[in-house]
Amino acid sequence: MSATGTDTRQVVVVGGGIAGLAAAHRLLERGARVTVLEAADRVGGKLLPGEIAGVRVDLGAESMLARRPEAVGLAREVGLADRLRPPATATASLWTRGALRPMPKGHVMGVPGTAAALAGILSAEGLARIERDADLPRTEVGDDVAVGAYVAERLGREVVDRLVEPLLGGVYAGDAHRISMRSAVPQLFEAARTHTSLTEAVRALQDRAARTPATGPVFLGIEGGVGTLPLAVAASVRARGGEILTGTPASGLRRTPEGGWRLLAGDRVLHADAVVVAVPAPAAAALLETESPGAAAELRAVEYASMALVTLAYRRADAALPEGSGFLVPPVDGHTIKASTFASRKWGWIAEEDPDVLVLRTSVGRYGETEILDRDDADLVDLSRRDLRAATGLDAVPLRTRVTRWDGGLPQYPVGHHARVARVRDHVARLPGLAVCGAAYDGVGIPACVASADAAVDRLTGGLTAVRELTAHPVRSPHGGAGE
Known part of the structure; x- marks a missing residue:
């Protein structure tokens, strides 16, 4: 498959969630022949x-976050432009201390730049603790740090309990004291690396946003439900000649001596020039165990x-x-x-x-x-x-x-998640014609999943040239295929 999209190569996409479907959609645009394998009896994954x-x-x-272009762009490409809808109201509250209280403005994922407007949410002691942040010595974030631990050290535990936890919990259903700041709130992580106090870092982010105000809604939905997005992408894939097999688990992924791939699709044997693995980490680990045991070991450590x-x-x-x-x-x-x-x-x-x-x-x-x-x-x-x-x-x-x-x-994205993802991709990159994508890597939101699919396809676009070059002189791997 060339960058110009003139070569037709066979690619199997394992996983029919939004990441796998987005990858299939993009591969067809590049001129590939595509088969999508989905173990469940429907496509869409967590979009239903x-x-x-x-x-x-x-x-x-x-x-879906509208300030990132990937998901909205995909929706437009598959004919949903006239069904995109902003929320009728975006005014939310916190149910805390026995009452519904307006969600305060001027924060980054619950981390405030000032104690203003937090009365009623935080105690007097909690408000005073925020004000002391400017007088504390700088706290280094290092290569990564837990959001909850860092914020509690700078602003006090109340900010974490009353503001950060409910917001992070809404995204990751996780524990703020385990979640990586670098992976979950990267803009705050970068600001914290260059500012003395955390409140100063938050205000700097707010000032930057004020200088280049974004237009349009922050979030968008789709009339009929965001769950209709994967259905529309699947319809587009099929209309372009792509094959989608539901109720068809994939197993037995192996490199072939010719430099391609062989895998089982239910009771069928499929051969492909390239494979995109777009399933959750446990299923990806099982699929990669033989050909990339290093990647499999890292993926097995991802918790959900x-x-x-x-x-x-x-x-x-x-x-x-x-x-x-x-x-x-x-x-x-x-x-x-x-x-x-x-x-x-x-x-x-x-x-x-x-x-x-x-x-x-x-x-x-x-x-x-x-x-x-x-x-x-x-x-x-x-x-x-x-x-x-x-x-x-x-x-x-x-x-x-x-x-x-x-x-x-x-x-879950614990401290060090970015390094784990880098190690997974390093292992996978040693095998031509193989890529991974999905929520386990660079973000759990729909735009992040679509972006990871686009990146996987970009890697394969150049990688398949290397596959053809290996055909004449395949390198035997210790796992029985050509590659590592």
Whole structure:
């Protein structure tokens, strides 16, 4: 496959989530012949459209960052431009210290640049602790540091418990005291390396953003649900001649003496010039074990958090809610849910589908919380309703409820994650015609997954030339194939 897209080479993409589908879409643009293998009976991974009480909703991720171009660009390419929708309201709250309080402005992933506007969220002692940051000696971040540990040292534990934890938990379902600042909040990590105090670093980021203000919404959804994006990409892949096989797990990935690849697709044997591995880390480790044991060992060490989404539909006349798009919940307050989205408020298209129905959802589960997710669906609904009643006063009986469980749904980015990813890619790069992509590497959001797919395709575009050069003189690897 040449950079000009004139050569037709066979590429197998393992994984039919948004990263794998984006890779397939891009490969077809470059002139490759593509087969996508997906073990599940559907494509889309963590993006899942559904319905409740006759209203279309998302049962997985519901929005995508619009300030990055990759996901929005892909949506436009596959015909969804006229269905992109900004939130009807983006005003969120924190449910903390017994009340819903407006989410403060002027922070970077919960890290404030000043103590202003934090009264009611933080105690007087917590507010004073922020002000002392400017007088503390500089704290080096080194090659990486945990977000929670660094922020607690500079600004106090309250900032972590009341602000950073709920925001990071909404993205990673993780523990702020384990999550890598370099991987999860890279702009803050870089600013902290060059400023004496943390509040100064945050204000510098805010000043930079003010000098070059972004236009347009921060987030976008899609009418009918973000879960329709992978369906549209899959339709585009098929329309261009790509093959997508669902219910077809991949195994037995091996290098061939000719410099290509052989793998099992269910009961079929496939041969390819190149392979893109776009599955979660455990499945990728199993697939790479023979040909790249070093990459497999690193991938096996990637941990995942599980969570559940509880979607509830009410008669609008019975369900008065506070203003805004929903709220986040600090774990320190001891509640079950970690967030709630007022979906019919946030997305105008949901409200328009049935004006008499109000849809909201809660999320349950963080890294290490296994006991709560062992409860059955009815218990999770009851616990969600209890917390919603305490937070908002909502005491109506829902028309319908749905519980969607995402077991092992979110990869964790602990301190040193960037170095682990670099080692994985170093091992993979030793095997021509092989690339990896997905949420386990450079970000869990939809744009980051699409970007990782684009980068994987870019690596293969040049790498397949090397494959052809190896054909005449294959190098025997200790694992039985040509390569390492």
